[in-house]
Amino acid sequence: MKIAIMGTRGIPACYSGFETFAEQLSVRLVKMGHEVTVYCRSNIIKYPEKFYKGVRLVILPTISHKYLDTVVHTFLTVIHSLFQRFDVAVICNAANGPFAFIPRIAGTKILMNPDGPDWRRNKWSGVGKLWFKFGEITSLAFANEIVSDAIVLKDYFIREYKRDTVFIPYGSEVERVKTREALNRFGLEPDNYILYVSRLEPENNAHLVIGAFEKTSTDKKLVIVGDAPYNKEYIAKLKQTKDPRIIFTGFLFGKGYQELQSHAHCYIQATSVGGTHPALVEAMGFGNCVIANDTPEHIEVVGDAAVIFDKNNEDSLRRQIDLVTSTGFPIDEYRQKALKRMDEKYSWEKVAKNYEALFIKLCGMLNKQH
Numbered sequence: 001m002k003i004a005i006m007g008t009r010g011i012p013a014c015y016s017g018f019e020t021f022a023e024q025l026s027v028r029l030v031k032m033g034h035e036v037t038v039y040c041r042s043n044i045i046k047y048p049e050k051f052y053k054g055v056r057l058v059i060l061p062t063i064s065h066k067y068l069d070t071v072v073h074t075f076l077t078v079i080h081s082l083f084q085r086f087d088v089a090v091i092c093n094a095a096n097g098p099f100a101f102i103p104r105i106a107g108t109k110i111l112m113n114p115d116g117p118d119w120r121r122n123k124w125s126g127v128g129k130l131w132f133k134f135g136e137i138t139s140l141a142f143a144n145e146i147v148s149d150a151i152v153l154k155d156y157f158i159r160e161y162k163r164d165t166v167f168i169p170y171g172s173e174v175e176r177v178k179t180r181e182a183l184n185r186f187g188l189e190p191d192n193y194i195l196y197v198s199r200l201e202p203e204n205n206a207h208l209v210i211g212a213f214e215k216t217s218t219d220k221k222l223v224i225v226g227d228a229p230y231n232k233e234y235i236a237k238l239k240q241t242k243d244p245r246i247i248f249t250g251f252l253f254g255k256g257y258q259e260l261q262s263h264a265h266c267y268i269q270a271t272s273v274g275g276t277h278p279a280l281v282e283a284m285g286f287g288n289c290v291i292a293n294d295t296p297e298h299i300e301v302v303g304d305a306a307v308i309f310d311k312n313n314e315d316s317l318r319r320q321i322d323l324v325t326s327t328g329f330p331i332d333e334y335r336q337k338a339l340k341r342m343d344e345k346y347s348w349e350k351v352a353k354n355y356e357a358l359f360i361k362l363c364g365m366l367n368k369q370h
Contacts, residue, residue, distance in 0.1 A: 001359055002035045002085065004108075006077045007070070007092035010040025010059065011052055014253050017170070017278030018092045018115070023052075024171055025090075028352035030054035037084070039077040041069070066230040067128060070095050078102040088359045094132055097139030104142060109362040112143035115153075115274060136161075144362055147355075150276040152296045166358060170276045171348030172285030175258075182256035183263060186223065186247055190263040193221040193247075194321065195288070197257075197279040198271060200228045200235050205270035205293065205312065207238060212317035214243045218325040220265055221245045225252050261286035266324045266331065269298055272312055276301055281346050284338035289331045291320050301346075305337035 005022045013019035026036045030053070037056040040047075043064045050057060060080060062073035074096040081089060081103045089103050094114035104110050114136060139146060140157075146165040148154040157163050183190065194213070198204040206224060213222045222243075227250050228235065239248060252260065261267070267283035269292040280301055283290055290306040292298040299308070307324055310316035323329060 001087040001363060003029060003037070003359065004081055004084065004086045004089040004103075005036070005038045005092070006081070006089055007074050007096040008038070008040075010045040010057065011038050011055065012045075012047060012253075014044065014251065018113075020278055020282075021092070021113075021170065023055075024173075024348045025352055025355060026055040027053045028348065029356065032352070032356055034356075037086070039073075039080075041073050043069075064229075071099075071131075074099050081108065082106045087363050090355075091139075091143070094135035094139055097135035097137070097142065100139060100142035104144075109145075109359075110143045111145050111147060111358065111362065112139040113147045113149070114139050115149070145358065147358070150297050150300055152300055153276075168351060168354045168358070169346055170278050170281050171351040172281040172342050172346045173348060176262040176286055177255070177258045178262070179255070179259055180263065182249075182252065182259040185256075186249060188221065188223065188247070188260075188263075191265045193223050193264060194218075194266055194268060194325070195223050195225065195260055195264040195283070196268045196270065197225040197261075197283070198277075199231075200224075200226050200238060201231055202234060203271065203273040205272060207234075208312060208314050208317065209268055209270050210238060210241055210243075210246060212314045213246065213321060214241065215315075215318045216321045216325070218321065219245075220325055221247055223260060223264075224248045225250075225257070225260065227251045258286070261288065264288055266291060268317070268321075269293060269306075270317070271295075271298075281342065285342040285346065287335045287339045289324060289334035290338060291317070291324055293317075302338075303341055305334060305341045307334065 005026055008018040008022045011023040013023045022038050026038050029036045037058055040057050040059045042059050042061045045059055060076045062069050078099045086108045088109040090111050091100055092113045100110045140161055140163050147168050148165040149170045154165050154167050157165050196209050200206050222245055267288040267290050269280040269290055271277050290302055292302050292306045292308055294308050294311040307320050309320045
């Protein structure tokens with residue numbers, strides 16, 4: 001099949017979960033024998049070649065603006081796609097729902113991966129919230145199929161719109177690395193730091209993590225991995241911490257990210273909005289003990305394989321950090337539970353096969369052998 005992935009910033013992944021999803025899925029689909037194109041934004045992707053691991057890259061311009069970046073690029077993407085004769089297109093992000101009808105009129109089957117209800121995020125103004133809500137509605141109207149990466153999100157679409165969706169979870173690679181180049185760069189020792197990974201936006205609660213950690217008695221460090229191009233004021237406030245144990249790395253992908261995940265003492269998942277969070281799945285896949293915010297989305301992922309703190313409660317998080325870093329805490333037991341759960345539920349190979357099966361169904365190729 002001829003497949004397109006749209007609505008992300010592009011690959012190689014260098015921003016967030018949708019980009020990692022696009023890279024992991026597209027590369028595997030190519031190995032399965034499909035022809036895959038990933039659309040990329042010129043302000044983010046500077047990869048000089050036309051193909052990445054067999055995936056064709058189409059880099060198109062956009063406007064670097066909080067409210068225009070995604071929609072401008074996706075509009076240009078769907079116009080370009082009209083001349084490509086794709087069998088199926090995966091469009092990520094509910095904000096892109098209003099454009100889904102354009103490739104569909106050219107005969108392309110449309111699969112939307114909207115993520116969670118982003119209109120709930122405080123970072124968006126009234127206009128932004130309305131656009132995301134409109135995007136959800138148009139996604140349901142224009143797409144041939146909707147994918148939910150969490151059962152909680154699947155339930156949300158049934159409850160809000162009486163529309164069932166296909167559940168395909170996010171994936172994780174279960175593979176620790178032994179190298180320590182990133183650790184050396186930031187002055188870290190294995191098992192002597194706590195890891196937090198997220199875009200630095202208020203709903204992701206980096207401020208809560210920092211506030212809780214500042215009150216702990218541990219001698220371990222806190223490593224904050226992430227950034228956000230349109231939240232400079234919020235990030236500046238985060239960096240005003242006087243705690244010398246806290247280290248900010250900015251965005252980190254590839255080998256450096258794998259190294260930090262592989263050697264952490266534990267991982268904190270504090271986000272409060274969205275569906276399945278990629279960094280959480282990845283942290284468990286790397287065999288980390290997780291301390292997770294008590295939201296339905298997180299509980300669905302971690303099961304009994306994590307330590308839970310009361311939702312958005314700084315003091316509860318502080319107590320759990322002190323617990324997990326205390327002598328005698330059975331951290332290896334939690335690490336093994338996490339690995340087992342990831343291997344059973346969140347393998348990228350299983351994710352790719354599930355997407356391929358859905359593509360075949362959408363394209364009416366049920367008898368085709370793969």
